[in-house]
Amino acid sequence: MRRALLLGVAALLSGGVAVAQHQQHNMPAMTAFAADAREAFTATPTFAADGTLWVVRGTADRVLVSRSADFGKSFGPQVSVTAEPINMDWGPDSRPQILVTPSGRLVVTYAIFKDKQFNGRVFATYSDDKGASFAEPRSITADNSSQRFQQTALDPDGRVFAAWIDKRGAAAARAAGKPYPGAALAFAWSSDGRSFGDTTVAFDNTCECCRLGIAFAGPGRPAVLFRNVFGGTTRDHAVVTFKDAVTPGPLRRVSVDNWNIDACPHHGPSLAIAADGSYHAAWFTGGDARQGVFYARADDASSAFSEPRALSAPDRQPARPYLLAIGNTIHLVWKEFDGNRTRILGQASHDSGRSWSSAHSIADTDDASDHPLLIAYKDRAYLSWLTKTEGYRLIPLEDAP
Amino acid sequence: MRRTVLIALLMGLVLPGPAHANEPLPFVRGSWAKLRAAHAGQPTIVHFWGLTCGPCLVELPNWGKLLAERNDLRLVLLAADPLPQPPEQVENTLGRAGLGTAESWSFTDRFYERLRYEIDPTWSGELPRTVMIGRNGTINVLPGVADLSKVRAWLDEQSKLTALIPTQPTR
Numbered sequence: 087m088r089r090a091l092l093l094g095v096a097a098l099l100s101g102g103v104a105v106a107q108h109q110q111h112n113m114p115a116m117t118a119f120a121a122d123a124r125e126a127f128t129a130t131p132t133f134a135a136d137g138t139l140w141v142v143r144g145t146a147d148r149v150l151v152s153r154s155a156d157f158g159k160s161f162g163p164q165v166s167v168t169a170e171p172i173n174m175d176w177g178p179d180s181r182p183q184i185l186v187t188p189s190g191r192l193v194v195t196y197a198i199f200k201d202k203q204f205n206g207r208v209f210a211t212y213s214d215d216k217g218a219s220f221a222e223p224r225s226i227t228a229d230n231s232s233q234r235f236q237q238t239a240l241d242p243d244g245r246v247f248a249a250w251i252d253k254r255g256a257a258a259a260r261a262a263g264k265p266y267p268g269a270a271l272a273f274a275w276s277s278d279g280r281s282f283g284d285t286t287v288a289f290d291n292t293c294e295c296c297r298l299g300i301a302f303a304g305p306g307r308p309a310v311l312f313r314n315v316f317g318g319t320t321r322d323h324a325v326v327t328f329k330d331a332v333t334p335g336p337l338r339r340v341s342v343d344n345w346n347i348d349a350c351p352h353h354g355p356s357l358a359i360a361a362d363g364s365y366h367a368a369w370f371t372g373g374d375a376r377q378g379v380f381y382a383r384a385d386d387a388s389s390a391f392s393e394p395r396a397l398s399a400p401d402r403q404p405a406r407p408y409l410l411a412i413g414n415t416i417h418l419v420w421k422e423f424d425g426n427r428t429r430i431l432g433q434a435s436h437d438s439g440r441s442w443s444s445a446h447s448i449a450d451t452d453d454a455s456d457h458p459l460l461i462a463y464k465d466r467a468y469l470s471w472l473t474k475t476e477g478y479r480l481i482p483l484e485d486a487p
Numbered sequence: 488m489r490r491t492v493l494i495a496l497l498m499g500l501v502l503p504g505p506a507h508a509n510e511p512l513p514f515v516r517g518s519w520a521k522l523r524a525a526h527a528g529q530p531t532i533v534h535f536w537g538l539t540c541g542p543c544l545v546e547l548p549n550w551g552k553l554l555a556e557r558n559d560l561r562l563v564l565l566a567a568d569p570l571p572q573p574p575e576q577v578e579n580t581l582g583r584a585g586l587g588t589a590e591s592w593s594f595t596d597r598f599y600e601r602l603r604y605e606i607d608p609t610w611s612g613e614l615p616r617t618v619m620i621g622r623n624g625t626i627n628v629l630p631g632v633a634d635l636s637k638v639r640a641w642l643d644e645q646s647k648l649t650a651l652i653p654t655q656p657t658r
Contacts, residue, residue: 124570124571124572124573125570127597176570177539178569178570204539204541294541346631347613347630347631348542348631348632349540349541349542349543349613349614349615349631349632350539350540350541350542350614351611351613352539352569352612353611370611372611372613372630377609400608400609401608401609402608403600403603403604403608403609403611405600405611423600423601423604425601425604425608428600453597453598454596454597454598454599474597474598
């Protein structure tokens with residue numbers, strides 16, 4: 087009875103795809119409940135050079151790729167990147183990633199849970215036939231401890247940079263009976279998108295459950311913004327700019343929020359670097375110094391960040407900020423909840439983040455939703471947002487003055 | 488039993504008490520007001536935890552011990568994972584921590600913004616979190632893993648207040 091009711095509710099809430107899948111796979115009812123309740127609900131977009139929009143969806147047990155030739159108005163069939171169902175990492179800050187290399191190769195990465203302790207494994211696959219089929223997914227790294235929250239990005243030369251949260255250090259410390267707060271920031275490169283090279287741990291003791299923000303200071307020079315664990319207890323943000331492709335530079339603290347919490351915020355930051363080299367960071371904190379979602383900028387890769395600017399009031403549940411730089415124009419969006427509806431608020435700056443338009447509502451919904459994401463095609467910015475009620479939307483941003 | 492509880496909840500008629508609360512009750516829109524109303528006038532501690540929260544799982548057995556130690560602890564467990572978790576897993580985890588008999592709820596709506604907003608608009612979902620609601624409705628929040636000495640001190644304080652205001656036992 088209870089199960090049937092819950093299943094019914096879940097069916098109403100979830101899209102037709104997920105329900106159809108459950109039927110298709112003939113899952114036992116109990117498994118169906120568990121999987122459906124914990125279904126990943128994400129849509130991550132990228133544009134190919136020809137303006138084709140590619141979207142990778144994370145669902146209960148599939149990574150699904152589809153394309154749109156009309157900026158998200160209609161989509162072709164969804165293609166699963168795996169032959170079999172997977173145990174998808176449904177963590178709130180986890181999502182499959184997709185990008186298109188300069189040669190037109192689709193590269194998809196995703197994470198699964200490999201046990202009930204939320205240890206993960208990140209896989210990478212690719213398609214050379216415009217998403218009609220995908221290669222057998224391969225682990226992104228040889229280590230078997232745990233990887234999650236992978237993020238991929240194309241550097242200006244078209245190479246694929248992947249960074250993720252890795253628990254090899256935590257596992258080794260546990261085996262040696264030593265303490266190890268958090269996890270590690272690890273990375274690897276792929277020159278062609280088909281396979282990834284050696285893994286390097288950039289920093290130990292980062293927060294273990296927050297997405298990463300990636301931008302590029304130049305070819306082969308990624309910058310990664312992440313929630314660090316300072317002094318074993320303080321989960322504030324830091325950015326690292328690589329000296330070269332395999333050499334992380336020093337940590338630069340973005341803000342002293344002083345969030346001393348022995349817990350997983352499941353709430354990662356966003357980073358953008360403008361054409362003039364300025365850094366733009368947005369993040370969530372519940373620290374002693376401030377609470378809510380904040381933005382700060384720095385003139386270049388080595389200067390200090392500005393005083394954090396609050397994007398909203400703490401009682402509006404501000405969350406999931408996302409940044410996009412097009413030249414020296416910066417777009418910034420975040421989520422708010424007013425007690426009734428969730429809204430995506432947006433601001434733009436045309437002077438590299440020094441002054442901003444007033445915040446305005448871009449989209450809203452009355453039920454559960456994915457994080458808002460921003461992408462660009464030919465200097466036009468778009469909000470990409472998946473909601474339970476409306477489905478997937480790609481909304482061009484009006485360039486508010 | 489389970490069916491009765493659920494139907495009653497869906498109809499908004501009754502709030503099951505701690506006596507039969509070892510199965511998590513579905514926490515949905517409106518549940519917070521019902522939970523508060525059911526414990527109104529009684530010093531109550533609502534401990535927010537989650538299956539997906541590592542520190543929570545480490546901390547839970549300490550709450551089990553405290554519950555065994557203090558008969559003046561009116562404890563409500565609320566699993567507030569960002570995604571609804573299987574009720575069996577919630578139940579089993581609490582049972583292993585010595586909390587099988589405590590009143591227990593579990594988030595059962597993926598629109599967690601709304602559930603959190605009803606509880607506290609400024610709470611963004613960080614776990615664990617302990618909310619101590621005094622006899623007069625005064626709320627004390629302990630974010631993160633709770634310092635149980637603070638909880639004991641609060642219970643002692645509430646007991647003194649109880650002694651001043653004659654009433655029925657709290658449990």
